[in-house]
Amino acid sequence: MQLDFNNPKPIYLQMVDEVKKSLARGELKPGDKIPSHKEQAHLSKVNPNTVQRAYQEMEREGLTETLRGQGTFIKNDPELLVHIRSEMAQTAVQQFIEEMNGLGINPAETERLLSEHLYNGKKEV
Amino acid sequence: MQLDFNNPKPIYLQMVDEVKKSLARGELKPGDKIPSHKEQAHLSKVNPNTVQRAYQEMEREGLTETLRGQGTFIKNDPELLVHIRSEMAQTAVQQFIEEMNGLGINPAETERLLSEHLYNGKKEV
Amino acid sequence: MQLDFNNPKPIYLQMVDEVKKSLARGELKPGDKIPSHKEQAHLSKVNPNTVQRAYQEMEREGLTETLRGQGTFIKNDPELLVHIRSEMAQTAVQQFIEEMNGLGINPAETERLLSEHLYNGKKEV
Amino acid sequence: MQLDFNNPKPIYLQMVDEVKKSLARGELKPGDKIPSHKEQAHLSKVNPNTVQRAYQEMEREGLTETLRGQGTFIKNDPELLVHIRSEMAQTAVQQFIEEMNGLGINPAETERLLSEHLYNGKKEV
DNA sequence: GTGGTCTAGACCACT
DNA sequence: GTGGTCTAGACCACC
Known part of the structure; x- marks a missing residue:
């Protein structure tokens, strides 16, 4: 997850793009669980709320699915x-x-x- | 001058880029006078302060030079x-x-x- | 039992409502036994704790009564x-x-x- | 703006609904400016961030338009x-x-x- | 002053 | 522990 804190593009949108790229590169696959927002926040040295906003955006775009209390997953859509x-x-x-x-x-x-x-x-x- | 107000890239930097592109395209030539910041502000529907900041940035980058009382000019450097x-x-x-x-x-x-x-x-x- | 996991209304309250609706529709009758919380949890793909909480709420509202060792029953009140x-x-x-x-x-x-x-x-x- | 803080429906979504209702009732008209998030926050006794989230949601739904530094406006679409x-x-x-x-x-x-x-x-x- | 992003930390419902 | 909402307060770009 490559984040550029000096890029004027908001971090949460950079995160969305990074997930999409991982998908495109095949590093992430449909159905995969992605790290919890707390974990990812720790990994990316970013506030958990920022990660959550990224995840929300991904859900809004139909990229992911959320199961309450279980986590966030790449949508299991083969296309x-x-x-x-x-x-x-x-x-x-x-x-x-x-x-x-x-x-x-x-x-x-x-x-x-x-x-x-x-x-x-x-x-x- | 194409400005995108929803682009997170600051307007004044977008303006600098636009001037550079005009130069590259040959629409502006070394030595040309560029509009006063008031005029440009009006043209771009932007606050004069923002134009001012763009002009400052261009001067800082050595792209333009300002002659007191005469206006701002693209630097007359053939290269x-x-x-x-x-x-x-x-x-x-x-x-x-x-x-x-x-x-x-x-x-x-x-x-x-x-x-x-x-x-x-x-x-x- | 229609549960909407994205509805902000807590799951346990949704369950209470569903029981009331079953009663209204006549699918459940006063005196009927309702599934144990384990069983219901399995049916609804929900955590047993959540079912427990729903049953507690129903008892609090006077909708059901629990007989130790026998299970939970819709209160046998004709009205x-x-x-x-x-x-x-x-x-x-x-x-x-x-x-x-x-x-x-x-x-x-x-x-x-x-x-x-x-x-x-x-x-x- | 009627907000129910005990309603499990998130406040920011309640705010979106309230704006829609005002529109439906004709109290707000296309093109109208709505209060800044700070002002509205003060009016509704809610945190400015919560209002902002509501406004963001409205923009996302195509209900409003935002002009940087000027405010948020009901979209000027007659339909x-x-x-x-x-x-x-x-x-x-x-x-x-x-x-x-x-x-x-x-x-x-x-x-x-x-x-x-x-x-x-x-x-x- | 206005919108936008970010941090920090709290509470809740559910697993 | 996981996602979701909310508060509080900071900084930035632009008007």
Whole structure:
């Protein structure tokens, strides 16, 4: 769970995204129990209420299910994984394209830059 | 000047980015005068203080210079444009790669998705 | 026994209500034995403690009586059924009227809406 | 704003309902500003955070719109009023019917009881 | 002053 | 111990 406390994006939303990414990567599976908000709060060095807010948001989005007194679970919907994954990928691609567009960089150049960075191991910014 | 008031990124930083993008796109050129903060405030429907803060930030970053009584100007440095442009492009590319990485999507698939979205005009998600 | 685990109304109170409704409907009769708390807990997929608490509440309200070693029974009071039934009906009606009132819907419209929904089988909203 | 602190229904949801009812009754109109969370907190003798949560919920439901630093406003959608009103009325009617059904009271009797209570001024329970 | 986030700590219902 | 609500009080960005 990678949280950036200097990112203006609220922590609870970062947490939601992290769970979605874990799902997309296959680290979490439908039906899995996720840590209690207290436990996760301890792990992430964040206030339990903040975690709870993240969990609430996930439930609201239909990502998780809550059983009173038992815990919070990734919803056991076989289509969930593929949905989340394609939704997040699409958003990322779209955002990238808009950004490059905003910089006046044309599609060919965009593809070139991407390939260049993808394959020369420049993993550090 | 595209501002998103629900974006957690502070408005004044969004304004800085927008100026940089205008530069990258060639809409603004080194030496150009940018609107006074009052004028810009009116244009963007934003408080003058916020514009002021954006202008301060740009000056701090060496993007602009202010001439007392004459206004604020894009710095007249011929290399500025190319610097800004490549810096912003690189950041965007890097961010995109990290995002796709975080979703467990491999480079080949990343390129495929990009091309798909670049060339089929899907501007809306 | 319809329990809604997301209803903020405590489970044990929901159970009490369900017993009262069974009585009103005639499914339970004065003098009938109701399941032991263990049995009921299993049936309702609820913790035995919760059932215990529901039974306590019913006894407190004079709805049931417990005979040591024999179990819990609906009180054998011939007037019980009619009491419960009219009390619950009155509460429901009153609550409904207040709700419609709160929405600024007048009596005539209230009656019309009720009839409409009563007779066209719209069981799902 | 009628809040019942003994009602197990969370206060913030009671507040949402109260705003909806005010809308249905025409006391609030689309476009109206609603009190700041601090002000409302003071009026309702409730913690500002609780009010904020209610406001957030309303925004999430598309009932209100927020302008950073300016306040929270009822969404200016002319259809909003009729939507809310009919939605809430339908829910109330449906709930009432289910309740009476649960008590084994038939439609005719349900209508009779309603009329009786509607027109004999029994406003107190 | 206004909304938004976060922390800290309390109480409750249920397992 | 688990989720849910509430209070109290702090900090931030923006008007």
